[in-house]
Every structure is written in structure tokens, then in C-alpha cells.
Amino acid sequence: MDVYFSDARASVKKPEEWYQPHLSPVKKLEKLIEESGVLDFVDKGDIIAVKTHFGDRGTTRTLRSVFIRKIVEAVKDRGGKPFVTETTGLGMTKDRSTAVGRLLIAEENGYTSQTVGAPIIIADGMLGLDCVTVDINGVHLKKVHVAKAIAECDGVVCATHFKLHMQAGIGGSIKNVGVGCVAKPSKFDIHCPEKPVINEKCDGCGRCTEICPINAISCHVAGDTGNRTIYTIDRNKCIGCTGCYEVCRKRAIDVEWLTGREISERIAECALGVVRVVGKDNFGFINFAMDITPHCDCRPYSDMPAFPDIGIFASRDIVAVDKACIDALLKARPNPGALVDDFWEWTEPMAQIEHAEKLGIGISNYTLEIVE
Ligand code: SF4
Ligand code: SF4
Structure with missing residues (x-):
């Protein structure tokens, strides 16, 4: 499976050559989308979800809205009808737990229909309970509750801020689908083995x-x-x-809260449910390995990045795109003082990859194509 990559660095060597708009990651994204064919599944008239993470109140290193806007424009260029989407968080009392709160936070963090260029719809409804349930018969989960607007659209572009995750190892495309495209009952199933x-x-x-x-x-x-x-x-x-x-x-x-590898495996099983409902061929994955924080965007703050910016990865394969990001991180040197000591040991970053591949939703073996 091919994964296309565009480097985040500008690397301008001569000061007099500073004005080079094509070195912007936004321009590079445009080229990456063209050359990778990551949106080739979009047909005229298709309703396409552009799934991202808006962060919580106070999160400052989420994916910049200008990238989402570029993806939205590319979907429109292909005749698709995009909407930008996110789901509510687990719980009932925090702002992010309802559609209204989620939208208010999105606005505060810079995501509005004006900035992203498309309507913003919370995919699992007002309380996060609107869903379509699918049988998967996984190792841990028998059913997955897919957010209704995701289940009803024609395709999904995952615009993923790739970062580390203190419980699941990494927050990449598998997590953006497995956690971000399911309704509250499945978010509970990811974190807890039994009801309260x-x-x-x-x-x-x-x-x-x-x-x-x-x-x-x-x-x-x-x-x-x-x-x-x-x-x-x-x-x-x-x-x-x-x-x-x-x-x-x-x-x-x-409430019993799970830790370790099982959370990652449950995330992969939820991703399987979403893929079953939407259809494996109706996805495109774009991972932004930039502002790589040591934790997820659901925290109400953003710590300093654990690694320098790496670049943007695009693929039609959910497993390959995450594996390519992990491999790039393993070759990179962490930022001094960053929270990555022993991180790889105790969070098992490969667990999502291994389980997702076992479930058949993607392949970890990939060829990296560089987009200059
Ligand atoms: S479990 Fe008992 S103490 Fe807790 S909120 Fe319910 S009624 Fe009150
Ligand atoms: S009993 Fe279940 S559904 Fe009711 S508030 Fe508690 S967790 Fe939610």
C-alpha cells in the first residue's frame, strides 16, 4: 500500500530566496492531495464527512483550520458536498459532552463554517446518542455504535492531527475513526469493560x-x-x-477504567465497525505529524511538542498511514525535555496497528512516496 509524504520543513538556504509560497505546508497539502489520489473515491454529489478533532477549551495545538479548509476545497473540486464533523465526548456534564458545547468550543478554537468553508455538524447528535449499530464480533466488542451522520454519508476524509496518546500510544487515523466516529455508547465500551x-x-x-x-x-x-x-x-x-x-x-x-493494550484493541475494533458501515473504499486518510504533543487533543491544554514537525502523510489505507507516522517518529529525535521518556515502552504504540491489521481493515506494509 502506498503512503505519500510531504516534508514539513521549508529548508530555504539563501536568505534572499525567502519568498517561496510553494514551501507552505498548505500548498504542499494541495500537491499531496493531487499526487496521492487520496480523494479519488469522491464522486459528484457525494456527501463527504471531513472528520477532525476540535480539541477542548484551552487546547492550543489542534490541526489548523486552514488545512481543513484546503481539504474541503479539494472535496468540492471533485463535485463532493463536504461537511466538517466531530463527535461529542464521553460524559454528560462537560461542554464537550453535548453538540452545543462541542460547537461552542470549535468556534473558540477557530473552527467555524466560515474558516473551514463547509457546514459543521456534530455527527452523533445533541447528547452523543444518535447512532447506527453494527455487529462486528470482535475479540472484545460484539457491536459498534457508529455516529449517525458518519453512517449516513457517502465517504469520510480523516483529517488527523497525529500525536502521542497517554493511553492508546498514538492518536492517528485509527483513533480518529475508532473513537472519533462512534457515539457515546461505543466510547464507553472502549474505556470500560462493564456498565457502572x-x-x-x-x-x-x-x-x-x-x-x-x-x-x-x-x-x-x-x-x-x-x-x-x-x-x-x-x-x-x-x-x-x-x-x-x-x-x-x-x-x-x-466504573472500571481499562488501561494498556486493551484500549488500543477496542479502538481498532470500533474502527472496524465504522469501516463496515461506510465501506472500506470510501475513506481517505491524511495524517498531519506536526505539533506532535505527548497527549490527545481532548486535554484542555497542549503540552510542548514531543518531536519536531515531520510532515503530512496521505493514504487510502488506515493502517499504513499510521504505521508510516510511527516509523517516522522512531527515526526522529525527541525535543529536549519532552514527555517521551519510556513512553513507547508503556503505551504500546503498535497495539492499534497490529490489531487493526488482524481485523483486516488495513495493511501495515507500505511504500513511502515522497511528494516534493
Ligand atoms: S448513586 Fe446515590 S449518592 Fe450517588 S448520585 Fe446516585 S443517589 Fe446520589
Ligand atoms: S446509568 Fe448508564 S445511561 Fe444512566 S447515567 Fe449512568 S451511565 Fe448513563
């Missing part, structure tokens, strides 16, 4: 019942004299929004 349980610390305040969007929490009278109330979660009904966990002040709701 209410423990004995519960004091019966009832806050959790008010936030639960599907009335999965009920109150029973208990005790020999009927003088006690017990709150329980119907785990068959619960969709794992974690709203109750967020509002409980007594730490009376137990």
Missing part, C-alpha cells in the same frame, strides 16, 4: 437519576420496615454515558 454499579456509599440523593438520559436508574424501598431507599442501575438498559458517575458526590458509582 452503585455501591453501599450511596446516600440516596437522587442526582444520578436526574442526569440519566434513558432512565436506567431506579429507586426501591428496602429494609424490614421499608425505611431505606436503594438506587440501582439496570445494566441492560444503561448505555454507558457516565453521566451518573460524573454527578455522584459520594463516589457511590463504580
Whole structure:
């Protein structure tokens, strides 16, 4: 599988030759899109999702809107009808957990229909519960809940800010699809193996019942004299929004949070679900290995980049494009003082690649084509 690459460096050697617009990464992106054929799947009239990450309030190193605009223009040039999209975050109380909050944060961070050149639509609806469910029969997950607007569009261009990730090793295209294109119930399944349980610390305040969007929490009278109330979660009904966990002040709701390799494998399985629904041939992947922070854009801040800017990678293969980025990072020297010591050891950055390849959604073996 081919992965096309454009270097982020300008490398102007003579000071008098400083005015060279073609050295801009935005211009390079234009050329990369042309030469790679990454958008060749777009047909006239197709509704195309341009999936990116808007960051949280305070995140400062997300993908610049000018790159997204360039991709939007390229989709339009091919006759497609693009919209720029993102999904809500896990939980119910943070701004990023609803479509309204997500859009407000997007605006603050510089993503508006004016800056990106297309409508912005939150793909999983107001509360992050609008989805199409698909069976996958994976090692960890049996079903994936694909964000409805993603499931209903004709194709997806992943405009991915490639960075490190403190739990999943890397945040590349596999994560942009596996986490970013699914609704809240699948985001829960990525992070947690079991639905929440209410423990004995519960004091019966009832806050959790008010936030639960599907009335999965009920109150029973208990005790020999009927003088006690017990709150329980119907785990068959619960969709794992974690709203109750967020509002409980007594730490009376137990949620088991996964760590390590299993999270990465669950992300890959969610990506499989999205690929099944949209169709493997209806994707293009563009990874921007620039501002490579040591953590994901869902943090409400951006640490200093862990590596110098590398460049832009484009491919029709979700696994190859991420593998090419990892290989480039392994050859690069981390920035002095960056948070990468032992990082590769404990986060297993290859886990997503290996599991995604096993699931058949892409190939890690690739040829790197340099676009000058
Ligand atoms: S919010 Fe916590 S303490 Fe209050 S009823 Fe629910 S589980 Fe019990
Ligand atoms: S019981 Fe389930 S659906 Fe209801 S608030 Fe808690 S996590 Fe969300």
C-alpha cells in the first residue's frame, strides 16, 4: 500500500530566496492531495464527512483550520458536498459532552463554517446518542455504535492531527475513526469493560437519576420496615454515558477504567465497525505529524511538542498511514525535555496497528512516496 509524504520543513538556504509560497505546508497539502489520489473515491454529489478533532477549551495545538479548509476545497473540486464533523465526548456534564458545547468550543478554537468553508455538524447528535449499530464480533466488542451522520454519508476524509496518546500510544487515523466516529455508547465500551454499579456509599440523593438520559436508574424501598431507599442501575438498559458517575458526590458509582493494550484493541475494533458501515473504499486518510504533543487533543491544554514537525502523510489505507507516522517518529529525535521518556515502552504504540491489521481493515506494509 502506498503512503505519500510531504516534508514539513521549508529548508530555504539563501536568505534572499525567502519568498517561496510553494514551501507552505498548505500548498504542499494541495500537491499531496493531487499526487496521492487520496480523494479519488469522491464522486459528484457525494456527501463527504471531513472528520477532525476540535480539541477542548484551552487546547492550543489542534490541526489548523486552514488545512481543513484546503481539504474541503479539494472535496468540492471533485463535485463532493463536504461537511466538517466531530463527535461529542464521553460524559454528560462537560461542554464537550453535548453538540452545543462541542460547537461552542470549535468556534473558540477557530473552527467555524466560515474558516473551514463547509457546514459543521456534530455527527452523533445533541447528547452523543444518535447512532447506527453494527455487529462486528470482535475479540472484545460484539457491536459498534457508529455516529449517525458518519453512517449516513457517502465517504469520510480523516483529517488527523497525529500525536502521542497517554493511553492508546498514538492518536492517528485509527483513533480518529475508532473513537472519533462512534457515539457515546461505543466510547464507553472502549474505556470500560462493564456498565457502572452503585455501591453501599450511596446516600440516596437522587442526582444520578436526574442526569440519566434513558432512565436506567431506579429507586426501591428496602429494609424490614421499608425505611431505606436503594438506587440501582439496570445494566441492560444503561448505555454507558457516565453521566451518573460524573454527578455522584459520594463516589457511590463504580466504573472500571481499562488501561494498556486493551484500549488500543477496542479502538481498532470500533474502527472496524465504522469501516463496515461506510465501506472500506470510501475513506481517505491524511495524517498531519506536526505539533506532535505527548497527549490527545481532548486535554484542555497542549503540552510542548514531543518531536519536531515531520510532515503530512496521505493514504487510502488506515493502517499504513499510521504505521508510516510511527516509523517516522522512531527515526526522529525527541525535543529536549519532552514527555517521551519510556513512553513507547508503556503505551504500546503498535497495539492499534497490529490489531487493526488482524481485523483486516488495513495493511501495515507500505511504500513511502515522497511528494516534493
Ligand atoms: S448520585 Fe450517588 S449518592 Fe446520589 S443517589 Fe446516585 S448513586 Fe446515590
Ligand atoms: S446509568 Fe448508564 S445511561 Fe444512566 S447515567 Fe449512568 S451511565 Fe448513563
